[in-house]
Every structure is written in C-alpha cells, then in structure tokens.
Amino acid sequence: GAGVSQSPSNKVTEKGKDVELRCDPISGHTALYWYRQSLGQGLEFLIYFQGNSAPDKSGLPSDRFSAERTGGSVSTLTIQRTQQEDSAVYLCASSLGGPSNQPQHFGDGTRLSIL
Amino acid sequence: AQTVTQSQPEMSVQEAETVTLSCTYDTSESNYYLFWYKQPPSRQMILVIRQEAYKQQNATENRFSVNFQKAAKSFSLKISDSQLGDTAMYFCAFNGNQFYFGTGTSLTVIP
Numbered sequence: 001g002a003g004v005s006q007s008p009s010n011k012v013t014e015k016g017k018d019v020e021l022r023c024d025p026i027s028g029h030t031a032l033y034w035y036r037q038s039l040g041q042g043l044e045f046l047i048y049f050q051g052n053s054a055p056d057k058s059g060l061p062s063d064r065f066s067a068e069r070t071g072g073s074v075s076t077l078t079i080q081r082t083q084q085e086d087s088a089v090y091l092c093a094s095s096l097g098g099p100s101n102q103p104q105h106f107g108d109g110t111r112l113s114i115l
Numbered sequence: 116a117q118t119v120t121q122s123q124p125e126m127s128v129q130e131a132e133t134v135t136l137s138c139t140y141d142t143s144e145s146n147y148y149l150f151w152y153k154q155p156p157s158r159q160m161i162l163v164i165r166q167e168a169y170k171q172q173n174a175t176e177n178r179f180s181v182n183f184q185k186a187a188k189s190f191s192l193k194i195s196d197s198q199l200g201d202t203a204m205y206f207c208a209f210n211g212n213q214f215y216f217g218t219g220t221s222l223t224v225i226p
Contacts, residue, residue, distance in 0.1 A: 033214065035216070041218060041219075042119075042121075042206060042216045042217050042218035042219050043206065043208075043216035044216075045213065045214045045215065045216075048214065056213070058213070089158070091160065093160070100148065100210070101148045101165055101167050101210075103150060103162040103165060104150075104160075104162075105162075106152075106159055106160035106161070107159070108157075108158055108159050109158055109159075
C-alpha cells in the first residue's frame with residue numbers, strides 16, 4: 001500500500017499478557033516513530049528509528065516496552081506484562097528523513113485495551 | 116524541558132467563518148520545524164501545514180495559514196472559510212532533536 005500500515009487495528013488482551021504491535025512504513029522512508037495516544041490526550045513520543053543508527057528510546061515509559069526495526073523497514077513494538085494503564089492507541093509514523101521539515105505520515109493506529 | 120502547549124481544548128466555528136487555534140512552545144534549540152496535524156474522527160493523522168523556524172515568512176496552504184512568532188515561541192493556525200470537513204482534532208507539533216506534540220484542540224464546524 002501507499003501509506004503506513006499498522007496491525008492489528010484493535011487488540012484486547014488480559015492484564016499480564018505480552019502484546020506485539022506491527023508497523024509497516026512507507027517504502028523508502030528511513031525514519032520511523034512510535035507514539036502513544038491516551039483518551040483525550042496528545043501524542044506521547046515513545047521511540048524513533050533513523051536508518052541504521054541506534055534508536056532513540058528516550059520516550060519508552062518502562063522496561064516493559066521495547067521495539068525493533070528489522071532490515072530498516074517493518075517495526076514491532078512489544079509490551080511485556082501488560083498493565084491497564086497501557087490501554088491507548090499506539091500510532092506509528094514514518095518520514096523521508098529524521099528531524100527535518102519532512103512531515104510524518106501516520107498509520108491508523110492500534111487500539112490496545114487491557115482488561 | 117521542551118513542551119508544546121495548546122491552551123484551547125475545544126473550539127467551535129460557524130461554517131464559512133474564520134477560526135484561530137493557538138500553540139506555544141518552549142525550546143532552547145535554534146533550528147527546528149513546526150507542524151500542524153489534523154486528526155479527523157476516522158483517526159488517521161494528516162499534515163495540515165509546516166513551518167521552518169529559520170523562515171520569517173508565514174506558511175500558507177490554501178485556506179490554512181500560520182502566524183509564526185519566533186521570539187514569542189508562538190505558532191497559531193488560522194482556518195479561513197471553515198468547512199464541515201475541517202471538524203477534527205488539531206495537533207501542534209515540534210520537530211527538533213526530539214519530537215513533541217501538544218494535547219490538541221477539538222474543532223467543531225457548525226453548519
């Protein structure tokens with residue numbers, strides 16, 4: 001597809017389970033971002049990948065959160081031992097370059113609900 | 116700390132009228148970029164307009180324009196001739212060494 005693709009679109013799981021969220025960026029985009037959007041809140045930056053450089057993990061809220069980007073393309077965000085406060089929409093975005101005037105192109109997000 | 120503040124959680128405007136959404140930010144960086152994004156009820160975030168901090172001229176995209184005051188660290192969005200399709204959440208965003216979004220302004224265009 002032409003846009004950023006995220007899967008699943010919705011995920012419901014029990015507290016304590018691990019979840020994996022997937023992001024397929026726009027082809028050719030070297031930068032990839034993960035954000036968390038809680039109800040009525042803005043976007044909270046989680047992690048940023050740029051090419052083959054070490055990712056900027058400064059936004060990850062705890063060591064239960066991790067992300068990988070394989071081959072400079074698809075990325076997975078993993079949340080271990082999920083808690084109820086992890087419930088949110090997780091948005092992925094990609095752009096042609098890093099911090100620049102290049103806009104971020106967003107996916108539709110994954111709505112995560114922890115029971 | 117760098118932050119982006121949108122002080123108007125909700126706004127409404129009559130169709131065809133003009134509305135201005137405010138955004139202020141705090142940064143010690145000199146080179147950065149500012150964006151306004153729109154998030155309709157369908158959820159996907161899309162770019163509305165962008166501004167390079169080194170440019171004094173305010174960006175304009177059709178009915179959308181910004182008032183960028185670098186010294187005041189202000190970046191407001193003006194929507195002219197508002198249309199029903201403009202109803203959405205609007206987020207101000209800062210791109211520098213890190214990335215920050217405001218908490219958003221929910222805009223409703225009233226027919």
